[in-house]
Amino acid sequence: MKFLEYTPLDSINLFLNHLNLGESTIKGNLEAFSCKHTGTDRKLSLSLEHEILDYLGQSSDSDPSSPVEYLSSRSSRRTLIYLVLTLSHMYPDYDFSAIRAHLFFREEEWETFKQIYDTYLFEAAREWAIAHGGCSLLESMTKAIDEVVKLNECEIYSYNPDFDGDPFLEKGAIWSFNFFFYNRKLKRVVSFRCCCISNLATEGFLADEMFGEEEEEDLFIGMDM
Numbered sequence: 001m002k003f004l005e006y007t008p009l010d011s012i013n014l015f016l017n018h019l020n021l022g023e024s025t026i027k028g029n030l031e032a033f034s035c036k037h038t039g040t041d042r043k044l045s046l047s048l049e050h051e052i053l054d055y056l057g058q059s060s061d062s063d064p065s066s067p068v069e070y071l072s073s074r075s076s077r078r079t080l081i082y083l084v085l086t087l088s089h090m091y092p093d094y095d096f097s098a099i100r101a102h103l104f105f106r107e108e109e110w111e112t113f114k115q116i117y118d119t120y121l122f123e124a125a126r127e128w129a130i131a132h133g134g135c136s137l138l139e140s141m142t143k144a145i146d147e148v149v150k151l152n153e154c155e156i157y158s159y160n161p162d163f164d165g166d167p168f169l170e171k172g173a174i175w176s177f178n179f180f181f182y183n184r185k186l187k188r189v190v191s192f193r194c195c196c197i198s199n200l201a202t203e204g205f206l207a208d209e210m211f212g213e214e215e216e217e218d219l220f221i222g223m224d225m
Helices: 007-016 039-058 074-090 098-102 110-120 122-131 137-149 199-222
Strands: 002-004 024-034 105-108 155-159 173-183 188-198
Touching (some): 007 024, 007 122, 007 137, 039 074, 039 098, 074 098, 105 110, 110 122, 110 155, 122 137, 188 199
Antiparallel strands (some): 002 024, 024 188, 105 155
């Protein structure tokens, strides 16, 4: 996977990087990747493929929740590997399992993405319109993503892990969502991760840390050196 620089994404990323809304802060980021493997990607891709094949060799599709049928398709396995590789580039310190990750990926429609956008980014959209002369944030995002991956040719996936498997969550997180727009023909992926942090909770964490540091300083001052 290779990170791709696209100027149309930059202004949106700059706006969503740290959008303070008073009681909360939104952090969002759009990133584009080529699915062409680098040296490291080839090794990880082979490792993920072996993980999936080992799983298929030991599993039965009698369980309705089993991903066996999906993963039996070579094309589906390749898509999953591209998505996991994208996650690995976004979070290089996190070890993603292909089988576990599969449980949290779900194919979506564009309308689903719009509903999520309307639910969680309405305040951000208002701030964008004020800063950009009434221009729509959704339209700007749509145009930027389309320029990279041609939306009408894309498969759209959401990634919704459980709490333990979510590298996106930060302290004080109120909500987060993650979407991937994958163009099979162009072999490109655009990821959109976004989360909302409670400013009150963040201030509380900082206060606790400062209090802990003060206690340590007092302890050292009180010690007989």
